[in-house]
Amino acid sequence: MRIGELSRRSGVPVPTIKFYVREGLLPAGRLTSPNQASYDDGHERRLRLIRALLDVGGLPLAAIGEVLRVMEDPEQPLFDVLGAAAKSIAPSRGGDPGSELEDAREDVAELLKRKGWLCEAGSPGGESLAEVLVALRRAGHGSFVELLDDYAAAAEEVARADLDYVGRRVAREDLVEGVVVGTVLGEAMFAALRRLAHVDASARAFGEEARG
């Protein structure tokens, strides 16, 4: 197919497709003549993945590029694919390190020990968590961390479900994509469900009269 059809099928404008090719997010089409190229289903699939990660996952294009590069490389151990997906999500906010972050990192390490989780506190997730704890304290809501254990228990459940999902895939390509999609879109899915659960929980707690 030519770029016009790819655009029609995927819903992405032609100039945007060209832009993604320039940015290295999408492989160029196979040239059939100096100014004519053909695209296949792989391009369409890739394009849909990019849009999903961008629109729903909210990842910046640069992060999407990194994830795709790791995904594509068959040399990369699967473990690193998961790591890359996780790392790309982290907004990587900068700020003065300070002792607050140190304290938070210790809290994270304690949590991991308490739960017996097999991961280091220095991993991307651990760093993100420490940053969240710092932000909570700086915003005057340090007591929110009391919910850490409840949250962790729920996260464990979700992670089990996620792993079950990717475990069902056989081809490496599918598996890798499953990890990425699961990590990124799963986050959005859970966030939406959590908001719905909030509505339900507060309707039950405060009663229907709170709506009027």
Place this chain on the structure above:
Amino acid sequence: MRIGELSRRSGVPVPTIKFYVREGLLPAGRLTSPNQASYDDGHERRLRLIRALLDVGGLPLAAIGEVLRVMEDPEQPLFDVLGAAAKSIAPSRGGDPGSELEDAREDVAELLKRKGWLCEAGSPGGESLAEVLVALRRAGHGSFVELLDDYAAAAEEVARADLDYVGRRVAREDLVEGVVVGTVLGEAMFAALRRLAHVDASARAFGEEARG
């Protein structure tokens, strides 16, 4: 205190504070003379909240402004504060509505019925969820929705914990802030925990050798 000290205490540059005042995110200081103003702890607190929502929550300033406006208005029912916080998070992506979204909305309605949740499918959370389902299907990972029920169960747990947290607050101001912080930063906290849980779960499933 004057703006310089506010800046030092909060870690936000003076021009940025002025910018936030211009944008209506932060009330102006109390003028003590035509070109001199004084700021108090409330300003500092507000500033920390803005930075937390911006840096960790990733909310755009416009959304933060809306949330703050709802928070400040004592006329607003608490229920709406939660709604505003939830709505602001939704990335509000636009695209052709299509029948895909209709189908997804039905799936959401079915889920709510199945779980017996007291909320309408048309709420912000429901719309977000429907959009995620559409994105999953468009990306060729429609089977990921099989995890919906597991995710929903975990979301229920988290929501219970959240409500417990805000329920402990007495003053309306604190309560409202608790809702906002809980909604926004709680999401980031859970996301980080989920990534840690992924590492743990895959370490257990694939064994330690997967690291090398």
Place this chain on the structure above:
DNA sequence: GCTATCCGATAGTGGAACTATCTAGGATGG
């Protein structure tokens, strides 16, 4: 009086994600 700081206003910056335009060439129906 002197220097650091401040107020308010206006204009400029840099990054992200496109979008527009242009040239030169190819595809295709009649």
Place this chain on the structure above:
DNA sequence: CCATCCTAGATAGTTCCACTATCGGATAGC
């Protein structure tokens, strides 16, 4: 074989967002 539309590749421009810089006065505190 010609008119019309499509295409590749290149360059430049746009929009939005979150700041950041600069300026002309005025004030604080010694």
